[in-house]
Amino acid sequence: MPRFALLLIASLSLPSLVLCADEAALVGYSPRSSQTEREWEAKFRALADPANIREFMRRLSARPHHVGSSYDKDNAQWIRARFEEWGFDAHIETFDVLFPTPKVRLLEMIEPEKFTAKLDEPALAVDPTSNQKSEQLPTYNAYSTDGDVTAPLVFVNYGLPEDYELLDRLGISVKGMIVIAKYYHSWRGVKPKVAAEHGAIGCLIYSEPQDDGYTRDNVFPQGPMRNPEGVQRGSVMDFASSSPGDPLTPGVGATPDAKRLPLSQAKSITKIPVLPISYGDAQPLLARLGGPMAPAEWRGSLPIPYHVGPGPSKVHLKVAFNWDLKPVNDVIAKIPGSSVPGEWIIRGNHHDAWVNGAEDPVSGQSALLEEARALGELLKQGWKPRRTIIYAAWDGEEPMLLGSTEWAETHAEELERHAAVYINSDSNDRGLLNLEGSHSLEQFINGVARDIDDPETKLTVWRRLQLSKIAQAKSAEERKELRQRADLRIGALGSGTDYTAFVDHLGIASLNLGYGSEDEQGIYHSVYDDFYWYTHFSDTDFVYGRAMSQTGGTSVMRLADAEVLPFDFVDFADTVQKYTGELEKLLADRQEAIRERNQELDEGVFQATLDPRRPTLAPPREDVPPHLNFAPLRNAADALARSAEHYRQALSHRQAALGETPAESLRTLNQMLIESERKLTNDDGLPRRPWYKNLLEAPGVYTGYEAKTIPGVREGIEQKRYAEAEQEVERVAKALEEESSLIESAAKTLEPPPR
Ligand SMILES: [Zn+2]
Secondary structure, three states: OHHHHHHHHHHHHHHHHHHHHOOOOOOOOHHHHHHHHHHHHHHHHHHOOHHHHHHHHHHHHOOOOOOOHHHHHHHHHHHHHHHHHHHEEEEEEEEEEEEEEEEEEEEEEEEEEEEEEEEOOOOOOOOOOOOOOHHHHOOOOOOOOOEEEEEEEEEOOOHHHHHHHHHHHHHOOOOEEEEEEEEOOOOOOOOHHHHOOOOOEEEEEEOHHHHHHHOOEEEEOOOOOOOOOOOOEOOOOOOOOOOOOOOOOOOOOOOOOOOOOHHHHOOOOOOOOEEEOHHHHHHHHHOOOOOOEEOOHHHHOOOOEEEEEOEOOOOEEEEEEEEEEOOOOOOEEEEOOEOOOOOOOEEEEEOOOOOOOOOHHHHHHHHHHHHHHHHHHHHHOOOOEEEEEEEEEEOHHHHHHHHHHHHHHOOHHHEEEHEEEEEEEEEOOEEEEEEEEEEHHHHHHHHHHHEEEEOOOOOOHHHHHHHHHHOOOHHHHHHHHHHOOOOOOOOOOOOOOOOOHHHHHHHEEEEEEEEOOOOOOOOOOOOOOOOOOOOOOOOOOOHHHHHHHHHHHHHHHHHHHHOOOOOOOOOHHHHHHHHHHHHHHHHHHHHHHHHHHHHHHHHHHHHHHOOOOOOOOOOOOOOOOOOOOOOOHHHHHHHHHHHHHHHHHHHHHHHHHHHHHHHHHHHOOOOOOOHHOOOOOOOOOOOOOOOOOOEEEEEEEEOOOEEEEEEHHHHHHOOOOOHHHHHHHHHHHHHHHHHHHHHHHHHHHHHOOOO
């Protein structure tokens, strides 16, 4: 029985007080429209069916469907046909983007002995799609530059800036060398970037069994983990320091008549050649390294001693690519809004994969399709969303957010005017709901999570998340907050999936949602990420697919139907206070660390502790960072907290009368709310990366996936640009002051005129 039916029975048999306490009116809704909304939402959630999600996955992952492949186009057409069947107004929008595919891939060890890497993922008898050789993209890293290099090898751990500081202490330079780095702990494109900055001439990235292989569980096909031949494909485009999307048309849509840069001027292509390899191919190379032992925390679980090098293994790496333009096919499907068609709620998930991609991205795409099918059912039953709803099945996410970025750049003007919220998802698995997004939507998405049932525990997904956060909390203070704060904190948006252009470039409030955390997996971006793997080792009965449909669809409906967009700024203001505290602490910790290190240098600590058989160098002396003035940020955060509280109260006082509020007043108010994320952007963008306009969050230049919050200030401190950090404090403070005045004005529109 759908939940709304239970509610109707309850309202007949229980005192109305109980009903009220149980079902407080939704934020942004009058009590009456709130009740209607809850009824539609309950109907919607009852419609989502795991069997459909399974069938969508089987169809979409049946063949390899990377950018430019025939099955990619076939999938796009099939998705469009489904949207049309379900009553959406759908079309395919195509862009022509630079998408390199491999022409030559050669990796051999030439000293001290000969070895040629296989660079091949074999077909497995039990796995029926693993043998589609002629359609599979070979293992490679997209947007690696062409190159033919020969040099001694150096092992650089995860290839992050701090790893090179340790190499310096060991007296090892990678200048003129080829480095080999482990996957993970950063966006993969950071590894060749940092290697090139240190003078390396080539970069290998391998999947270490400790990270996603036999150390964790049995390998595929006996278990879910990476087998010795499995390789992680993936983009190494340097998107974080330039921009994602087509490298030839930064900042504008890659339409047929767009002006394109010559390839030589494309900023986001790597400086040195890169190739991903399996641990089967990596082991012989690593086993022939000499030099000092790798620090304990660098070592993996291959049956070899992990040395750093350089050499004696000397390798020859040669890669060359077809630098062709390929079409990306975005499917765009609309339900026009019944009363405010000019306000858009956008919901997207990509459909392209590196190979068959059952997990990434078809698990998310299939849930999104089931969501759309159920919304289509509601339309037939008479549901009329107030706002326009746009469903997007993006193409070209894997190479680096090509389809979503080009669409957002092409439609930037319309989106700036109309787009209220963008909701993203990508892969979906079994376990907890992961919540990330703009903090003005924190209260909203907590509310949605309270209405979704967890398939395994039958708790709400919100409650299960709260309890598991309590279990994982590291301090009494953290646990207290988890128990007492009204909303669970949501993560900041970094990058690595399709919300990037919306939140970072255009300032559209965004959310990123997905389930996961319970199953280990080692098939990411390999030929083995397919229907066989997913139906044996992940959400095998697709009940988390259903939970994802319910979560995504409930969010879309609740945003599309509200009289007042359910933005709230109290959590946002609280988060800004938290970030400001973190920045102050970051600087203080740095000052303290450098002061301490300089003192140890004076005391001779490094000479005294030196082992002459394993010599290391003392770290360099550095100037202690100056004090910075955070007062403008503190003051702006205080003002924000006051206006946020004011707005929340004004809205709640007005709630009962929202139904009688004139449409024009609602329109003005909603326009202000839509503006609230735009206000956090600055046209000049972040220092040295003008495409990134949001001053509150961005992917880190040296992290990629992981967000840097208040990035101008934070990266200023991390990268020792203290004067710049101080200027950025001023810019962020100014944006936050304008945000506060906007929120004040929004609050005023809700107050009765003075008599
Ligand atoms: Zn994906």
